[in-house]
Amino acid sequence: MSGVVQGFTVIFILIGVGYVLGRTQTLGPDAHQTLSRLVFFVFTPALLLHSLSTTDVAQIFSTTLLIAGGSAFAVGAVYFVLARTVLRREVPEAVIGALSSSYVNSANLGIPIAIFVLKDATFVAPLLLFQIVIYSPIALTMLDLTALRSGAGRITLRDTVIAPVTNPIVIGGIVGLVISLTGVTLPHAVEEPIGMLGDASVPGALLAFGLSLTGVSVLRKGESPRRDVALASVMKMVVQPILVFALAYFLFDERGHALFAQVVIAALPTAQNVLVYATRYQRGVVLARDSALVTTLVSIPVIGVIAALLA
Template sequence: MSGVVSGFTAIFIMVGVGFLLGRTGALGEHAHEVLSRLVFFVSTPALLFYSLVTTDLSTIFSATLVIAGGSALAVGALYAVVAKVILRRDTPDLVIGALASSYVNSVNLGVPIAIFVLDDASFIAPLLLFQILIYSPIALAALDMTALERGTGHPFRDAVVLPLTNPIVIGGLAGVVISALGWHLPQAVLEPLKMLGNMSVPGALLAFGLSLTGAAIFKKGESPRRDIVLATVLKMVAMPLLTYVIARWGFHQTGHQLFAQTVIAALPTAQNVVVYATRYRRGQILARDTALITTLASIPAIAIIAWLLA
């Protein structure tokens, strides 16, 4: 369990620093929005580009891709259906809620847990690439189309053009193309991209901490409680159970493989979702509260999974 403790300790320290910065006002009144935009427009695209041009894309084609990616899409779609039919939410809020219920914290928690708990970092790579190559572009394209008032009035053209102007999508696509072509960029180019990309995870955590300043979690009349409960239950209960079912009976996995797939599914909501919500100004409280609650809930969840399956 040392990997779990190490990963969560790092998260809580970074979020705590962001919270203190917000409480003291050291970074100014608009620090949260500015930092979120820096993560969205600069550091995350750089991280995606650098990761993809330095990664063998063949690692994505594995059973983990289908299991983790399929369960994430299924849970996100389930959230969207329930929130649309029962809660009557519009598309931007559906997208943010779907991400909150299924977008896994695969970097700053997933990597240390994969190394220290699962003893194999290869389990997290397919999920990470799925999220940045497939899941994020789909969600961001939907948000570009529905949350930003900049359409040209031509739905088909907007569906093609708008996603291609998104910096995260641009970074991911450019990285895939260069990696697929087998090009090797000079170190003088890669090094600054790596430095910028290294800001993504701590930047998102600091922005998350800043967003908690003065916030009352689950506040009556302000917090969308039903949405948060739905996203949390789907993330921490439905997603691990669905992943277990797919891995065990769909791919006949047992032992350590089954344990690893289930642990990965029990990781909390990524802080990237809060950054996306801030960028598009939709579902911010939903993303923030779900990320915080699932981070706290994932500690006993992973412990229970380890006790049952390890």
């Protein structure tokens, strides 16, 4: 539990700094929008490029990739269907909700938890790769085609093909993966600034999250889509960990520390990146913000229960 507390302390301190900056208007009235765009267009692509280009991809392709990636995609797909058929949401809001229900905070919280609790940061790498290379491109392409082009008429085949390769986050992930697979070594003068920019992604996203909480009431009636937030939170903190346990235990016959690690990773809260995406496309912003906050608070006792049962 001490590792859980350390990991979450890091998160709450940075969110708190962002909230104070917002309350005091130190960075101006448009700080949240500006910082979110900076994270989306610069910091996160640099983080993905640097992380993947310096990672041995051979170590990532494991059963963890299948379990973590498959469960995340399954939970997101179920949410999307429910949002479209039961809640009657438009595609962009359904996509943001699907990400809120399944997109794990694998970087800014997953890595500290993996280090402090699991004693091995490599447990997070397969899920991080899945979210970067597969999950994000699918979601961002859907947002590109439905949110940015909502008034542009019929979606063409050209739109579908071009959308993924013009998104900076997708580009960063693909370039980093290609560099890793080909064994190319970037010159130090190039790798160093990319790494420095990437290091700003995690604190930038957390600060932007704190800024987004300024002057708002979470789950406020009439503003927050409470049913959407409740559905996303339950699926993220209950359904996804149970599904991962079932897959790891019954299908892949995992036991002990490996099983514990799989379930802990699944119980991590919604990533702040989802709010960055929502802010970029101006769809589902409140849903992403409230889901991230609720799941972050709920994940503390959930991980504690998992540690008591499986550690």
